[in-house]
Amino acid sequence: MLAEPACHKRKCKNFIGVKWFGDQESSENNFCKAFPDGIPEDIAYGDNLHLTKYPDQKNDIVFEKE
Numbered sequence: 001m002l003a004e005p006a007c008h009k010r011k012c013k014n015f016i017g018v019k020w021f022g023d024q025e026s027s028e029n030n031f032c033k034a035f036p037d038g039i040p041e042d043i044a045y046g047d048n049l050h051l052t053k054y055p056d057q058k059n060d061i062v063f064e065k066e
Helices: none
Strands: 017-019 026-030
Touching: none
Parallel strands: none
Antiparallel strands: 017 026
16 A cells, blocks of 8 residues: 555645556556646655646646645
8 A cells, every 4th residue: 555645645636546557556656637647756755845847747737735
């Protein structure tokens, strides 16, 4: 099971939840409207607060408090 990501703890309104890509625990990934294929580790578990667009991000969605 994944640890609770920082963006969820901070109550980002764009956080959606966990997506499973198979039947293994290692296939779990956090996702949100900004990152539908998985939130980068430095945002989910690091110090990046995602207040500006992430490099190579395909949309302009950033952290927004609920």
